[in-house]
Each structure stands twice: as C-alpha cells, then as structure tokens.
Amino acid sequence: MDPPLLEFDAGRRNIDPVNAFAVLGYKPYRVPENLASVPKIHVLGPAADKKCQSVTMILQDLREGKMGTYARSKYKPFLETFRFDVEPQNYEEYEGEPDVYRKITEVSQYPDKNSHVIVVISPEKSQLGGFYYHVKKISIEKGVQTQIILKKTVENYANIMNDNNRGDFQWNFSFGIFSKLGGTPWKLDRVLDGVSAFISLNTVTSFQEEGIIERKGIVALELANCWGDPIGRFFSDKVKLESEEGVTYVDLKTIDTLMKKALDQIEGELANPEESKERDYVIIHVQDRYADSVYNRIAETIKAKGFKKFKIIHIQEQGPLRLYDTASLKQGWPRAGTYWYLVPGNIAFLYTIGRWQYSVSEEKEPYIIGARDVSPLQVNYAKGSEGSKLSDDDLRHIYSLTRLHYYSADIPRIKMPFTVRLGARAAHLAASGLTALDFPISFLY
Secondary structure (H helix, E strand, C coil), X not given: CCCCCEECHHHCEECCHHHHHHHCCCCCCECCCCCCCCCEEEEEEECCCHHHHHHHHHHXXXXXXXXXXXXXXXXXXXXXXXXXXXXXXXXXXXXXXXXXXXXXXXXXXXXXXXXXXXEEEECCCCCCCCHHHHHHHHHHHHCCEEEEEEHHHHHHHHHCCCHHHHHHHHHXXXXXXXXXXXXXXXXXXXXXXXXXXXXXXXXEEEECCCCCCCEEXXXXXXXXXXXXXXXXXXXXXXXXXXXXXXXXXXXXXXXXXXXXXXXXXXXXXXXXXXXXXXXXXXXXXXXXXXXXXXXXXXXXXXXXXXXXXEEEEEXXXXXCCCCXXXXXCXXXXXXXXXXXXXXXXXXXXXXXXXXXXXXXXXCCCCECCCXXXXXXXXXXXXXXXXXXXXXXXXXXXXXXXXXXXXXXXXXXXXXXXXXXXXXXXXXXXXXXXXXXXXXXXXXXX
C-alpha cells in the first residue's frame, strides 16, 4: 500500500516530514495558540558531571540551525521552521531528584507555564519506576512539559557527531519541543473511514508479592478518534492480573467499568452518534494476548452500549518472519507498506518500516534502514462482531497511525501505531505512581 499522506500548513501534502520541512520548506499544520510569551527552554544537568554542560551546544543549534550535507541533516533555524522562536535559559545543576522536582514546581507557578519546557539530562536509561518515570510523573501532576535527554546523547553530540548527525538529531529534538509547546506539525490528510474510534488496551504489572502467583497492576485505555487524534484515557490501578502460558487474565469488572467510560467518551465525540454506532467500527488494539473471558466481556460491554460493530486486533511487534535479500543492500528488503495474509481474514504480516524513499534523488540519497532492523508486525484478528474479519482497511489504519508520532521526524523508523505507544506509556506512568491521568488529553508526555 502507498504511504499515508500527511497534511501541513496551507493544505500542502507529503509522505515524509523531513522532505516537507527540509527540502520543500513546508510549515507546520498548526502553531501553538496559547503561548503567552517567547517560549523558554530550561535545562537541568547532574551536578556530578560537568561534561553535561555541553548541552548548551544542542540548544544553540536548536535556535540557529545545523546544516549537514544530506536532506535529512539540513535542519533550519527554529524560527524559520516553526514560525516562532525559543529562548534557552541558563544551565542549572541538580544534585538529585528533589532538585528536579523543585524546578518543575517553580515553573508550574508561572502564569505562562505553557510557554516553558524543561530539558532534563538523565544519567542513564530508566527502568519502570526509575528516574525518567519519576520526572514525568511530577511534570504531569504540575502541568509542566519536560524533555528527557540521556547524558550519553549530550556527550556524543559534542564529541562524536558530525554536522550530518547533529542536523538529523535536531529534527527529532525540535519536533519534540514544538509539540510539547502545543504545536501540531502535521496530521493525516484524510479520515480513517469506517471507524468510530480506536482504543488501545494496555496492562502493566506494578508489583508482585513474594511467594504469591497472583499479580496486581495497571489497566489503561487510550482513545483516539477517526483522525488518530487522542480524545481520552482511562485507567485503574491495583487490578488483579494473572498470566498463564502467555495469556493474560484481567479482572472482568475492571474491564467492564473502563470500557463503559471509554464508550461514553467516544459517543460524546461523535458528530452523529446513532448513525456512527450503527455503521462504523470500534477498533480495539492490544499488544498482549488476553483470555477469551476478557474479549467476551469487551464484546458484551460494546453491545450493551449500542455499538453494533467492533474488532479486537492483536498487534505483535516482533513478528517471527523476516524477508530480505542480503545480496542487494539498496533493494534488499520490502518497501514500507508491504503486507500479506498468512490466513486470510485472520493473520497478516505488515511492514510499517522497510525500504523507504523520502529524498529528491533516489540514486543519491536513498533512505537506508539496516536489513537486520526490519521485520513486520504480525496482526491477528482476535474477536469481532458478526461477519467481521481482518481487512485491508485495518492494516491501512495501523500503518497510518504510525505516522502520528509527533516527537520524531524519523517516521520511517516508527513501527507501532502512535495510539498503542502512547497507551503503553500511560500504563507505565500509572505503574510508577501517577494518579493524575485526568490531565488534559492535549498534554504530550
């Protein structure tokens, strides 16, 4: 299938943000409307490591641009790209997490807090419940946007990366900043037909008592409309979860309660609820395999709320198949959008990443993703209303939703739908102690 078209400012369309912004000079679909002043970019680094102060180079290039040789490395100044400027603040050090919390609390008290982003340098990658999740938890609770950068990334930017690498990095970094200030860099150019809404169901184990098989954790639902725009999220903590032979059992009362809330939210968003509930599908995406009892309860709740059509689709990120020809690097793996059915209507394989062409000249600048990194999603039909099956439209929707990850211009490398990624992140935040998941749906985290 063809790559989804993205829409930018003034109705301009392209399949790739890098080509749109760097080569064609497009502007973002929507700039922030709530900025009270020139946005301030604060930066916090660990006091124990003076090398992190080189993050100021990243912020300088963010404003002034970094022009490499290739199309995707030609990062233009922030003002030229996004139509407003940013103002980096002085570098500040933190001794520990309490210092980071104090800075977030300080910014939360500013009347123009929506015009501030705090860049926090993390010493290392975080596990569930670690530094990253603690910082995100307090930033969400205080309504202050944060951008986490690894210490290793800062050091590499200053000492190892060339201008091509730096320009490439800046596209991703700048889109993260722009989006967290309330901007929308692009959107899908057309509605995803035949869908009332998408629901991403995610479960995460938050703790396990020693010697007890029964586990408790988080159940989270992330909702998106037929454009892929987030419209709601619901979660419940300390829910009974059990796993047996790769199948997850979830407390059915919790599933029923959360699904009712989600469906009420969806119905309230529909322009013509009665017509849509009769005609369009509610699509539930899951990453884990759940017990039939879970799927049956979801089906019962959907029917009870008056929605006639639904599908539960299991998306497996690491499918077992890889097809490529190592004899030809340039043509050695399938083009993104390639799919086929192993079992028609039931099991399919979909390449959301793969061979990709974004640049002006295919001969000079092919987009290279190493063949070892390319594998398809395995997409399984789990359950649905009478007469439903896995269809080409379902695969097209999944492919389209991967293109809405606004944190990154590198969408040819985004494998999973944005809705699923966002839902998984919400579940992990809840498992790390976040209880304020009623924060504005437009707040990116």
